[in-house]
Each structure stands twice: as C-alpha cells, then as structure tokens.
C-alpha cells in the first residue's frame with residue numbers, strides 16, 4: 727500500500743507531523759511520498775491508495791479558525807476522485823472547525839475522507855501515532 731502526504735507548513739510543525747505520520751505508516755508497511763501543497767501534481771497521487779492532507783490552524787486562536795493558506799489548498803490540490811483520503815491539522819490552542827473546512831476542500835477535489843485528526847503542536851509524535859492507528863483500523867476493516 728502506498729500513501730501520499732500533502733501539507734502546508736509555515737513554521738515547521740505540520741511538516742514534522744507529516745514526517746511523523748510517514749514514519750508511523752511505515753511501521754504498518756505503508757510507504758509514503760511527501761509533497762508541499764505548492765509542489766504536488768495529479769501524477770503524484772495517481773498511484774496512491776491513501777492521500778493525507780495536512781494544514782496548520784490559522785485564526786484568532788479561539789475563533790475564526792481555518793486551514794492556513796486555505797486558498798493554496800483550494801487551487802493547488804490535485805484531482806482526488808476515487809481516492810481514500812484523511813485530513814489533519816496542527817494547532818496551538820483550539821483548532822475550531824479547521825478539520826471540517828479541510829475535509830470540505832478535499833471533498834471538493836473528489837476525495838473520499840475516511841478519517842482525520844487535529845494534532846496539538848506540543849505532541850506531534852503522539853498525534854501522528856494516534857491518527858495512523860485510527861487510519862489503519864479503518865483501512866483494514
């Protein structure tokens with residue numbers, strides 16, 4: 727099984743979370759290719775069995791949260807028609823509806839979102855492990 731992880735990261739947390747998720751998936755025999763959202767293409771996801779999309783949380787910390795640089799995802803996400811997808815976001819205090827908004831963006835590109843998780847920036851490894859376990863359970867059900 728092969729995964730593609732697409733992310734945007736301003737200060738490195740979401741990139742680290744993406745790397746941690748790739749490490750965790752590898753423990754379950756799933757290889758990953760990682761792409762910044764600004765560098766991914768339709769061809770990059772063509773052979774993927776699972777596509778993860780990750781953003782950071784942008785907002786006023788307790789209100790108006792959304793995926794950071796949401797327009798990038800809107801314009802640059804590849805065609806995900808028929809792809810099983812998962813979403814994740816990193817956050818400091820409160821992710822609000824970031825994950826739901828990211829889910830809608832992925833669905834607007836044709837993706838079938840089967841799971842997701844908001845990952846607190848002070849426990850990226852723990853969040854990556856939990857998300858991966860949830861996804862593996864869904865994929866093997």
Ligand SMILES: Cc1cc2nc3c(=O)[nH]c(=O)nc-3n(C[C@H](O)[C@H](O)[C@H](O)COP(=O)(O)O)c2cc1C
Nearest residue numbers: 735736737738739740782783785787816818819820
């Ligand atoms: C401009 C800006 C706005 C942010 N707004 C929120 C917010 O509303 N809620 C929250 O929990 N974290 C917020 N954060 C924190 C980031 O989402 C968090 O640090 C995230 O892990 C950053 O990911 P990155 O290092 O990949 O850029 C904000 C950060 C920035 C720079």
